């Protein structure tokens with residue numbers, strides 16, 4: 146009887162350990178042991194330290210070991226082998242490779258929401274989809290949508306000005322719905338009017354879901370879905386996923402209603418002048434794929450790609466716009482210089498912004514780049530190696546291991562950015578960029594798995610920031626010291642960022658040109 150009880154306990158303990166620990170192949174374990182890194186309990190590794198780290202200090206922990214091990218160290222987290230790379234030469238090898246394209250293990254936590262969409266997927270599935278979807282973010286399509294960017298941003302600016310007399314405003318409350326309206330109208334072809342409905346269920350659900358996801362990464366014993374769902378965070382996440390799925394389905398339903406009545410390519414299809422191919426916006430391309438190949442492109446496939454772009458296409462640009470405006474509200478001299486540039490372009494005219502205007506916003510572009518340096522909205526990138534990774538002068542990292550690269554830490558490394566905590570748009574002058582290692586600046590990642598929406602994002606950020614700065618003067622209320630940053634897939638702030646807004650247009654800038662000097 147005792148023996149049976151003992152056997153039962155042993156089987157139970159083994160089951161729990163197997164549920165908690167990731168078990169890499171023996172070859173990975175043996176080869177991984179040769180890499181430099183802090184000595185910890187085998188396989189448990191950094192898991193115990195992570196348990197006692199506040200979410201906003203998790204990157205500091207990685208930074209501590211990066212400094213100690215010269216930007217290259219290995220660590221286990223409950224059996225997950227992770228190699229941290231922060232040297233731009235090493236980063237270049239990983240990101241420019243056509244082989245190391247699979248996402249790290251923690252992206253699995255996104256699957257209940259994004260399933261096998263572009264963001265978490267890997268291998269041939271990702272390759273096929275990326276090739277098919279790349280043209281949906283073609284320059285011609287983006288240029289055609291600048292009017293949509295402008296219309297939504299102008300509406301947002303007006304709302305800011307309408308409410309500015311009552312006190313400081315929370316930037317996120319304006320920029321999140323605006324970015325959501327922009328991505329829905331441009332990529333999905335539907336108007337959900339998130340700005341006028343003031344319904345923030347979707348954006349709030351994303352924020353909670355991503356923060357819960359970080360909690361799960363920092364408490365890696367919760368990796369199994371069944372364990373996760375037993376916790377209060379897990380239960381909340383299940384509710385949030387329902388909200389997120391419903392939102393995605395609603396977007397598809399609305400577009401399908403118009404699409405099926407159109408049947409043939411609608412007026413938004415256009416010819417790519419160079420190769421004579423048809424260019425379609427994102428959602429129409431998905432619906433066409435589903436229409437012609439319902440076996441290989443099911444409605445679930447459409448749904449997962451819509452969810453991926455809804456998320457990646459709004460949380461990133463709204464967060465970056467919030468940070469840029471907040472920083473400018475702390476640097477009136479930089480804000481003034483940006484305003485002067487805009488005044489040179491538009492004068493007193495409150496007309497719509499055009500593509501030619503955006504091309505003239507050289508200083509504003511430097512501000513955007515510097516914002517993405519100091520607060521990169523995607524603070525961590527991870528890959529799982531399907532082949533050994535060979536780096537110059539370092540032991541190889543075995544297949545099966547994960548690689549972690551942090552744009553947040555890289556962009557604050559004083560080897561590449563002197564006085565890294567100082568906001569200085571001039572770092573992005575032509576000469577400064579030419580002398581810097583190209584892989585020392587990776588806000589959109591780089592190589593084949595870089596951001597599909599990079600051009601979309603840069604145009605959108607220019608329209609949003611130029612419109613706000615043309616019509617409003619921003620003064621920051623939330624102090625730098627009050628805010629900590631949480632790397633929850635997207636970089637979140639611990640407190641809402643508040644600014645004071647004053648109307649602008651009648652005020653003339655004091656440039657030598659405007660004074661007739």
Ligand code: HEM
Nearest residue numbers: 263264457458461462465523526588589590596597598602
């Ligand atoms: C400031 C704005 C943005 C930044 C900084 C940014 C950054 C990034 C980064 C770093 C990645 C790679 C993530 C990784 O490897 O784990 C990525 C991927 C992606 N981004 Fe963006 N992004 C932005 C805006 C957008 C927009 C506007 C869209 C859509 C319109 C978009 C769609 C995507 C998609 C679908 C992926 C996955 C691509 C793939 O794996 O093939 N992003 N983004």
